[in-house]
Amino acid sequence: MTDQDSQNKKTALYALHLELGGKMVPFAGYMLPVQYADAGIMLEHQRARESAALFDVSHMGQVRITGADRVAALEALVPADVENLAVGRTRYSFFTNETGGILDDLMITQAEDSLILVINAACKDADIAHLRANLEGDVKLEVLENLSLLALQGPKSAAVLGQWAPEATTMPFMSTRDFVIAGIDCRVSRSGYSGEDGYEIAMESDQAVDLARALLEHDAVSASGLGARDSLRLEAGLCLYGHDIDTTTTPVEAGLTWAMQKRRRTEGGFPGAAVIQKQLADGASRRLVGLKPEGRAPCREGTELTDDSGRVIGRITSGGFGPTAGGPVAMGYLETAFASAGTNVQAVVRGKPRPCEVVKMPFVAHNFYRG
Amino acid sequence: MSDVKFSEDHEWIRVEGDVGTIGITVFAQQQLGDVVYVEVPEVGTSVEKGGEVAVVESVKAASELFAPIDGEVVESNSGLADDPAAVNSDPEGEGWFFKVKISDAGQLDDLMDEAAYKAFVESQS
Secondary structure (H helix, E strand, C coil): CCHHHHHCEECCCHHHHHHCCEEEEEECCEEEEEEECCCCHHHHHHHHHHCEEEEECCCCEEEEEECCCHHHHHHCCCCCCCCCCCCCEEEEEEEECCCCCEEEEEEEEECCCCEEEEECHHHHHHHHHHHHHHCCCCCEEEECCCEEEEEEECCCHHHHHHCCCHHHHCCCCCEEEEEEECCEEEEEECCCCCCECEEEEEEEHHHHHHHHHHHHCCCCEEECCHHHHHHHHHHCCCCCECCCECCCCCCCCCCCHHHCCHHHHHHCCCCCHHHHHHHHHHCCCEEEEEEEECCCCCCCCCCEEECCCCCEEEEEEEEEEECCCCEEEEEEEEEHHHCCCCCEEEEEECCEEEEEEEECCCCCCCECCCC | CCCEEECCCCEEEEEECCEEEEEECHHHHHHHCCEEEEECCCCCCEECCCCEEEEEEECCCEEEEECCCCEEEEEECHHHHCCCCHHHHCCCCCCCCEEEEECCHHHHHHCECHHHHHHHHHHHC
């Protein structure tokens, strides 16, 4: 047993990952496959774009909030309209801090009798402490530690789940329902982090291997690792917490205004509301943008962005090679004056300025189910 | 294969006369994964043993290639610009990086032969 193994937790699928040839790496306190031996990031990425890819995302935190005051209590911590979120619907949001920064991003599902949150692994402990300290009124927080989470992503995902749950094929994007899949009770959301149609499926951890095997038995499904998960979300223009968004970036700067519904933008009542409302009215001094580097050299996280005179005007927060885009893609913050699509800036890679064009995201069109 | 030597940085050098052809090993490309970009040195560049001389990037990350020997670059594999995946498919053939005119052949003695490199890789995993 290596140090890495002993310091990091294992998901319920750990042994299955090894059996499938997973190259295990530490990630947010868990040992997870970055890729699989017989495939690799390119192929695992393409399978999610063209067929269906299965990801183990059990490292993510799942919590349930119950109690009569749950909606108001959560709205005090996030700028999402939770009150008008219909039962069975799911919404992307974020916990904000007093300066309008982002503590974590999350998914909120309105269940019949509770709210279910899915939070990032790296922020899990801090989020739970934040919720426990700040949820007010008659509210109870339950950490769903006995659940695992699988993501099935790609255009053939619906046909795969349809074998067991025909109604899963027509459920709306960003909705959540309970289904029995391969004999296993599951909570299924039509959502994901790839830009493709797909599902995130929660089940009791002691049944996670059985469910994964049942899904993998389908010809269209193969396992994909963290590497492909990252290249897929980057092409889809989706933010990664700790990289593209963090406590120093506001939702306005990050282009996440769409995730703050009108009532909340107007009424405020969440941490940092004054800062965010001021930016909504006056604009922010920087913006998260998509960048298309010229040529083939990837521009990575941390790369400085300059104007033609060499003045630093921003920084790349995520960057790499987009297998579907067929070239390098990146996102980063730029001073607002440079943030319009079509603007040319320089990315300084290994001391050499390389031209990059500001482009609209996503880099690869979303392929969500729209009914 | 007696004229091929290997470094602890997982490069190979094939020596013909006073010119060495340099690339990365099968093991190195397996560790990197899908190679998407390679930056090779320009002809005429002086390289120094242990110095950064080329860049190889996978989907995930950028890595440096260190010169296994002193010398001057006499040819670079321009084909890698359009076909970086050759580093994966044929690392010790079509996927070569550059050729150097060796200035100190004595340095070759510090490198491993194939058997020693094989043992080195096994000790690493």
